[in-house]
Amino acid sequence: MTSNPPSSSVPFLDLKATYFELREDLNNAYHRVMERGHFILGPELEAFENEFAKYCGARFCLGVGNGLDALTLLLRAMKIRSGDEVLVPSNTFIATWLAVSSVGAVPVPVAVKPTTYNMDPTALLKAVTPKTRAVIPVHLYGQPVEMDPILQIAREKKLMVIEDAAQAHGATYFGKRVGSLGDAAAFSFYPGKNLGCYGDGGAVVSNNEEIIHQVKLLRNYGSEKRYHHDELGINSRLDELQAAFLRIRLKVLDEWTQRRKQVARTYQEQLSGVKNLKLPTEAPGCESVWHLFVIEHPDRDGLQSYLAERGVQTLIHYPVPPHLSGAYSQQFQNKVDPEVEAISRKLLSLPMGPHLMPEQTNKVVSLVQSF
Numbered sequence: 001m002t003s004n005p006p007s008s009s010v011p012f013l014d015l016k017a018t019y020f021e022l023r024e025d026l027n028n029a030y031h032r033v034m035e036r037g038h039f040i041l042g043p044e045l046e047a048f049e050n051e052f053a054k055y056c057g058a059r060f061c062l063g064v065g066n067g068l069d070a071l072t073l074l075l076r077a078m079k080i081r082s083g084d085e086v087l088v089p090s091n092t093f094i095a096t097w098l099a100v101s102s103v104g105a106v107p108v109p110v111a112v113k114p115t116t117y118n119m120d121p122t123a124l125l126k127a128v129t130p131k132t133r134a135v136i137p138v139h140l141y142g143q144p145v146e147m148d149p150i151l152q153i154a155r156e157k158k159l160m161v162i163e164d165a166a167q168a169h170g171a172t173y174f175g176k177r178v179g180s181l182g183d184a185a186a187f188s189f190y191p192g193k194n195l196g197c198y199g200d201g202g203a204v205v206s207n208n209e210e211i212i213h214q215v216k217l218l219r220n221y222g223s224e225k226r227y228h229h230d231e232l233g234i235n236s237r238l239d240e241l242q243a244a245f246l247r248i249r250l251k252v253l254d255e256w257t258q259r260r261k262q263v264a265r266t267y268q269e270q271l272s273g274v275k276n277l278k279l280p281t282e283a284p285g286c287e288s289v290w291h292l293f294v295i296e297h298p299d300r301d302g303l304q305s306y307l308a309e310r311g312v313q314t315l316i317h318y319p320v321p322p323h324l325s326g327a328y329s330q331q332f333q334n335k336v337d338p339e340v341e342a343i344s345r346k347l348l349s350l351p352m353g354p355h356l357m358p359e360q361t362n363k364v365v366s367l368v369q370s371f
């Protein structure tokens with residue numbers, strides 16, 4: 001059995017390869033948990049929470065069911081509710097917006113910088129109203145948001161800062177890991193993320209004891225003591241099997257990030273100067289973990305078909321910005337910077353991952369060059 005597809009094709013991301021590389025450790029973890037017979041809120045979760053908090057340079061971590069729940073539970077823990085506004089980037093995965101809507105608050109889109117695709121602090125300041133309670137900067141595509149200007153605005157305007165770090169496990173801003181930069185952070189361990197499990201999973205990370213206490217109640221039926229329910233909680237817990245798998249994945253995360261950085265370096269070096277192509281840039285102090293390598297091309301659809309016909313799979317993040325999605329289009333008609341819509345027609349994500357072979361990267365490079 002081999003983890004690699006035929007050399008003629010390049011998949012966007014090879015998920016099976018993560019299992020093949022770590023097979024023995026993952027199988028041992030599976031047997032350990034099955035034989036222990038403790039499947040929810042047990043020792044694997046507690047160990048992972050400690051390990052991941054430490055990794056992020058934060059005091060606390062709590063495993064939850066998925067990344068969307070991590071965001072939602074943080075908003076609830078901060079008592080953000082109907083009548084409140086929460087600032088979100090106009091270009092992000094829709095989960096960032098859905099979390100805000102699910103607590104009854106209004107997501108208010110903020111334009112992103114055309115260089116980093118991350119939230120623009122100037123636009124952020126303009127979007128603050130007396131109803132604004134929080135801001136959710138998203139470390140999109142693996143690159144940390146330039147946090148200092150955002151934290152300064154948040155301090156002045158008394159806003160809570162929730163990092164959406166679902167795409168940026170281990171990314172650093174002036175040497176500090178994401179997850180420790182705001183009041184709290186939400187992570188996703190969806191299989192395709194840099195730190196992924198083998199099902200759904202997520203976590204909240206924070207230095208704030210009160211926020212963590214609230215999330216701990218809310219994720220478990222509002223209960224601290226069995227059958228005593230003090231809040232209108234939900235059921236959103238990271239199970240023991242996923243926690244055990246994540247402990248193994250966390251050990252190799254930095255090494256796998258280095259491999260992503262090598263792929264990104266090759267793309268940057270070999271594709272610089274290609275006509276009509278815009279390559280991603282890293283802002284000062286920001287080290288991306290390259291969850292995605294996103295380029296811009298005026299004939300994006302043409303380039304995507306050209307690559308697909310030759311066996312290279314690419315994706316678009318995201319083909320429809322949240323405000324144009326069915327869920328939001330009525331509410332947000334004509335309300336978002338048309339710049340975002342123009343950008344989203346040009347974006348293309350090239351194959352990226354820790355298991356991309358050099359010959360695969362080279363194939364992508366030569367095809368983009370010959371397009």
Ligand SMILES: *Cc1c(COP(=O)(O)O)cnc(C)c1O
Binds near residue numbers: 068167189
């Ligand atoms: C994946 C993702 C989420 C949601 O995570 P799930 O685990 O799929 O619920 C939230 N925000 C961003 C930016 C994401 O990429």
